[in-house]
Amino acid sequence: MSKQRLVMIGNGMAGIRCIEEILKRNPEKFEITVFGDEPYPNYNRIALSNVLQGKTTQAEIVMNDWSWYEENNITLYTNEKVTHIDREAKFVRTENHRTVEYDKLLIATGSSAFILPVPGHALLGVTGFRTIDDCNMMMETAKEYKKAVVIGGGLLGLEAARGLLNMGMEVEVVHLMSNLMEQQLDAPAGALLKRDLEAQGMRFLMEQQTGEIIGENRVQGIRFKDGSETACDLVVMAVGIRPNVLLAKEAGLEVNRGIVVNDFMQTADLSIYAVGECAEHNGNVYGLVAPLYEQGAVLAEHICDLATEGYTGSLLSTQLKVSGCDLFSAGQIHEDEATKAITAHDGVAGTYKKVLIRDNKIVGIVLYGDVSDSNRLFRLLKQKADVSEYTPASILHKGADEGDENLVASMGPEETICGCNGVTKGAIVQAILEQDLKTFEEVKTCTKAGGSCGKCKPLVVGVLEHTLGGAIQEETAGICECTTLSRDELTEEIRTKGLKTAKEVRYVLGWKHEEGCVKCRPALNYYLGMIWPEEYADEKQSRLVNERMHANIQKDGTYSVIPRMYGGVTDVQQLKKLVEVAEKYEVPLIKLTGGQRIGLYGIKKKDLPSVWEDLEMPSGYAYGKTLRTVKTCVGAAFCRFGTQDSMSLGIALEKKFERIDTPHKVKMGVSACPRSCVESGVKDFGVIGVENGFQIYIGGNGGTEVKEAQLLCTVKTDEEVLRLAAAFVQYYRETGVYLERTAPWVERMGFEHVKETMMDEVKVNELNERFETAIAKYREPWEEVLQTPQLRAMYEVKHV
Numbered sequence: 001m002s003k004q005r006l007v008m009i010g011n012g013m014a015g016i017r018c019i020e021e022i023l024k025r026n027p028e029k030f031e032i033t034v035f036g037d038e039p040y041p042n043y044n045r046i047a048l049s050n051v052l053q054g055k056t057t058q059a060e061i062v063m064n065d066w067s068w069y070e071e072n073n074i075t076l077y078t079n080e081k082v083t084h085i086d087r088e089a090k091f092v093r094t095e096n097h098r099t100v101e102y103d104k105l106l107i108a109t110g111s112s113a114f115i116l117p118v119p120g121h122a123l124l125g126v127t128g129f130r131t132i133d134d135c136n137m138m139m140e141t142a143k144e145y146k147k148a149v150v151i152g153g154g155l156l157g158l159e160a161a162r163g164l165l166n167m168g169m170e171v172e173v174v175h176l177m178s179n180l181m182e183q184q185l186d187a188p189a190g191a192l193l194k195r196d197l198e199a200q201g202m203r204f205l206m207e208q209q210t211g212e213i214i215g216e217n218r219v220q221g222i223r224f225k226d227g228s229e230t231a232c233d234l235v236v237m238a239v240g241i242r243p244n245v246l247l248a249k250e251a252g253l254e255v256n257r258g259i260v261v262n263d264f265m266q267t268a269d270l271s272i273y274a275v276g277e278c279a280e281h282n283g284n285v286y287g288l289v290a291p292l293y294e295q296g297a298v299l300a301e302h303i304c305d306l307a308t309e310g311y312t313g314s315l316l317s318t319q320l321k322v323s324g325c326d327l328f329s330a331g332q333i334h335e336d337e338a339t340k341a342i343t344a345h346d347g348v349a350g351t352y353k354k355v356l357i358r359d360n361k362i363v364g365i366v367l368y369g370d371v372s373d374s375n376r377l378f379r380l381l382k383q384k385a386d387v388s389e390y391t392p393a394s395i396l397h398k399g400a401d402e403g404d405e406n407l408v409a410s411m412g413p414e415e416t417i418c419g420c421n422g423v424t425k426g427a428i429v430q431a432i433l434e435q436d437l438k439t440f441e442e443v444k445t446c447t448k449a450g451g452s453c454g455k456c457k458p459l460v461v462g463v464l465e466h467t468l469g470g471a472i473q474e475e476t477a478g479i480c481e482c483t484t485l486s487r488d489e490l491t492e493e494i495r496t497k498g499l500k501t502a503k504e505v506r507y508v509l510g511w512k513h514e515e516g517c518v519k520c521r522p523a524l525n526y527y528l529g530m531i532w533p534e535e536y537a538d539e540k541q542s543r544l545v546n547e548r549m550h551a552n553i554q555k556d557g558t559y560s561v562i563p564r565m566y567g568g569v570t571d572v573q574q575l576k577k578l579v580e581v582a583e584k585y586e587v588p589l590i591k592l593t594g595g596q597r598i599g600l601y602g603i604k605k606k607d608l609p610s611v612w613e614d615l616e617m618p619s620g621y622a623y624g625k626t627l628r629t630v631k632t633c634v635g636a637a638f639c640r641f642g643t644q645d646s647m648s649l650g651i652a653l654e655k656k657f658e659r660i661d662t663p664h665k666v667k668m669g670v671s672a673c674p675r676s677c678v679e680s681g682v683k684d685f686g687v688i689g690v691e692n693g694f695q696i697y698i699g700g701n702g703g704t705e706v707k708e709a710q711l712l713c714t715v716k717t718d719e720e721v722l723r724l725a726a727a728f729v730q731y732y733r734e735t736g737v738y739l740e741r742t743a744p745w746v747e748r749m750g751f752e753h754v755k756e757t758m759m760d761e762v763k764v765n766e767l768n769e770r771f772e773t774a775i776a777k778y779r780e781p782w783e784e785v786l787q788t789p790q791l792r793a794m795y796e797v798k799h800v
């Protein structure tokens, strides 16, 4: 039987999830064509908040990459808007005059950000927050401009405002009502939220109505209806969304707020379905993904001719993706005559709980500050459980046997654990068993559960523990005795809370010892420098002694001086200088190092500055957690086996990466043929010349734990080697644990994962960009010491 033609308009979250559901049920039934008017494959719109807040990158939020469409034989047209549906002749036409015929049509056009139609709304610097392009616009603006105003104190507005704060902008939120998130929170919870956000640096203009956006070409401020004004360089409108229904309306389909569908997501034209934010079922249009995914599953059953009871509507719950503001809301939020409320408000702890009960059933939940009861209460609400036997206290607080683990045990396989990604308990259990998963991180990578807002982590961990019988691996040992935060948790907190100094980190994150310890001080200095490359001022006193002195202390208290010799290549001038210095300071030992340079050993501390002054050579960083050396062979210039110019590539690599801070030392090597005279196969980043280019090896180590490097890929040009090297070094910088070499790092991350990242053009570009930003701040350390009297004074010997 020939395949039916299924055309989908809209390449977003609900539509593509629905296609996945169809493919799961019957991959052979349809020849599928998808149109999307954005230029990207399907991405996680939810996670745009995280991109803006700097918690993840744009490349990481792609859910179905280009190859997924190819592998599933889906014809995808991106950047192409469908402008007409011909229901008679059953085809769609696009703005490029392309026509495609269908047997079944799926409308999944989602919504658009509502832009207040006030004067000035089209000025430069005014945007909604809905797409990758909006997100990019805000990120670019934040680089150049100072102050943002977000209009709308709902979920989206507050997440956007937090993101803009993270990017260093001053942020004011303009809100129409007296209470933030008034659709989800009552007054006491809204007040607590406002207090916490103000403490994070957000400012609020409450009960204000925007009258006009001021500016000539670009926005300069906002004038409110009461005549007051505020200046700004960016306006983000987050005042709600409007379903994209025009196309359906013009085709004569029934449209209210959304496209009207029956319980099978079918319009009155039985060939046409609608799913997602553009669909209206039983008078409801949903704006969160969990219900949209439920709709997609029902639609898939129906369109694949399988029996289904149909969609019956969804109960929603919301959470805010802003660290430090834990809240949960579901169902009704205000009391009425038929409901009674049980509340607990702890003003000191900043927690608030309210449960609304009607006819002995929970009909509404508002939690702020402590959301540990959210899963249990939401379940009671969904089940319409009779709570007449419960005391008010036992409704508000769980009993000893009602933790997440017991809750998880009683959940059915079809129940959703992760609302953001629509992952059920059954899907997680299946993944754990089939793929032998042992940690939350593994479950997250494999199923996506917990990968967006992260609020479902306790439940995911609960499923893991329940499935493995409690055998969950310990993942989060603190980085030192001062804290229980792991490296990942710490860096996340630094980013989201915008912490810019070590002192601030220790204070805000509740360090046990105010001054930190020998373990966390250098680690924090590294993480802060990596996260805030442009703003963080290096704390020299937190560095290990050799890095502080820019020289390696020896067992007799003297120091070694090892200047750079790029690529192991030197010249007469350098050699003369070395000889002069060795004579002048009576250097007891001159030795060729393992890294192809010349070391002067036994130098007195007080002589260090003048030795460097006389040498006039850059530091070789033989003491640093950074690039040590790039060893090269003579290569094609002199060796008869050489296929490539190893020396010039090695020198270019060394010049590009010298001084950059990395979690641990990094060694590189470039050999010009597979004889690999400089042991490229045991380097952190090794290059071997072959006939048509270079093989690149990563994660090798020739030290205490010898580890063979693994072949990453073969590239043709020096430029490609340099580009991949920057991506590799930057990725290691961003994800490595301080003092973790690349060999265990590659093992921990998974070689295939690192490889996948290095093969992703977009990610490699982004990593290169961030590397360039990071490297820009480094100066030659000895130059700095020689020019700064306070630094030079460190080398004076104060007592004998």
Ligand SMILES: Cc1cc2nc3c(=O)[nH]c(=O)nc-3n(C[C@H](O)[C@H](O)[C@H](O)COP(=O)(O)OP(=O)(O)OC[C@H]3O[C@@H](n4cnc5c(N)ncnc54)[C@H](O)[C@@H]3O)c2cc1C
Binding pocket: 009, 010, 011, 012, 013, 014, 015, 016, 035, 036, 037, 038, 045, 046, 047, 048, 049, 080, 081, 082, 083, 108, 109, 110, 111, 129, 130, 131, 156, 244, 247, 275, 276, 277, 278, 286, 287, 288, 289, 290, 292, 321, 419, 420, 453
């Ligand atoms: C920043 C942000 C954070 C969010 N956070 C959360 C959250 O934490 N939890 C949650 O549950 N929800 C959240 N949401 C809402 C969630 O993203 C949406 O509910 C979901 O994306 C809707 O899916 P959809 O497929 O219906 O629409 P969309 O994802 O908007 O997809 C529709 C696609 O169709 C395209 N399209 C429209 N018209 C045409 C046309 N004529 N031709 C071709 N293509 C067309 C659109 O450009 C779009 O790409 C968030 C939304 C945003 C913007």
Ligand SMILES: NC(=O)c1ccc[n+]([C@@H]2O[C@H](COP(=O)([O-])OP(=O)(O)OC[C@H]3O[C@@H](n4cnc5c(N)ncnc54)[C@H](O)[C@@H]3O)[C@@H](O)[C@H]2O)c1
Binding pocket: 116, 151, 152, 153, 154, 155, 156, 157, 159, 174, 175, 176, 177, 180, 181, 182, 183, 208, 209, 210, 238, 239, 240, 241, 286, 287, 288, 318, 319, 320, 321
């Ligand atoms: N964490 C999450 O679940 C999450 C995060 C972001 C977005 N979303 C979804 O994205 C969609 C859009 O979010 P949203 O926050 O824009 O919509 P929303 O409708 O939830 O909130 C809009 C807010 O803007 C306020 N507002 C309206 N007009 C205003 C005006 N003229 N001036 C000032 N304030 C005004 C409203 O009072 C309301 O609080 C929603 O469906 C939302 O559920 C969800």
Ligand code: SF4
Binding pocket: 633, 634, 635, 636, 639, 640, 641, 642, 643, 646, 671, 672, 673, 674, 675, 676, 677, 678
């Ligand atoms: S690696 Fe090859 S090209 Fe380089 S020196 Fe050794 S034999 Fe010669």
Ligand code: FES
Binding pocket: 417, 418, 419, 420, 421, 449, 450, 451, 452, 453, 454, 455, 456, 457
């Ligand atoms: S509920 Fe948001 S990541 Fe799971």
